């Protein structure tokens with residue numbers, strides 16, 4: 001009897017198994033290693049009923065929080081502009097896409113046919129606005145290494161949400177065509193009583209308020225997606241950039257081809 005074996009490694013509370021046919025890359029090259037550091041690592045694993053690709057593209061859509069998450073307790077004190085213009089740039093030496101606001105819109109706007117969308121609740125103090133503001137002048141100049149984008153997608157399966165407190169990372173692994181196992185990691189470099197306090201904060205607040213309630217809204221939307229004709233608009237630049245990047249995953253598409261469209265690219269944009 002012969003049983004096929006796969007290279008495996010246990011780190012950060014997870015057993016990592018490479019099931020591909022190619023030579024397995026070192027684990028440090030396959031995770032956004034610059035964020036995988038800190039003495040405290042909190043892990044949350046959930047299986048959601050959605051296709052892996054939709055889950056990754058949900059992250060690339062930077063404008064959905066304005067609608068989907070505007071009432072989430074986790075966002076109660078965060079002012080979000082109700083509209084903006086998105087930009088996307090390649091990061092991590094061709095392994096990632098950073099997504100950012102090129103232009104930040106107002107906190108209230110009238111959307112014809114839909115009504116008024118406001119993010120001007122009493123609790124959204126302007127003083128907290130800085131939480132949404134990053135210095136993207138470097139991104140505009142093309143100097144992207146070391147820039148903390150609000151969101152970044154990284155090959156092969158990573159979504160990175162950057163906050164002032166640190167990065168929130170999620171690795172999405174397809175279970176089958178209709179479900180995805182999502183591993184979320186929260187790292188902090190704390191020791192002693194500070195580490196204990198953070199663990200309490202995680203279990204008493206972050207785990208239910210962010211990982212269950214806030215992310216639960218994404219889960220609600222993703223699990224109700226119906227296949228059909230796609231409508232892409234100008235702020236989906238992150239989605240399109242991620243799709244282009246995915247075609248080069250695992251060296252499938254040579255870096256010298258980067259300037260050319262992939263053979264089966266057929267995307268129309270509106271708006």
Ligand SMILES: [Fe+2]
Pocket residue numbers: 064065068069218
């Ligand atoms: Fe979301």
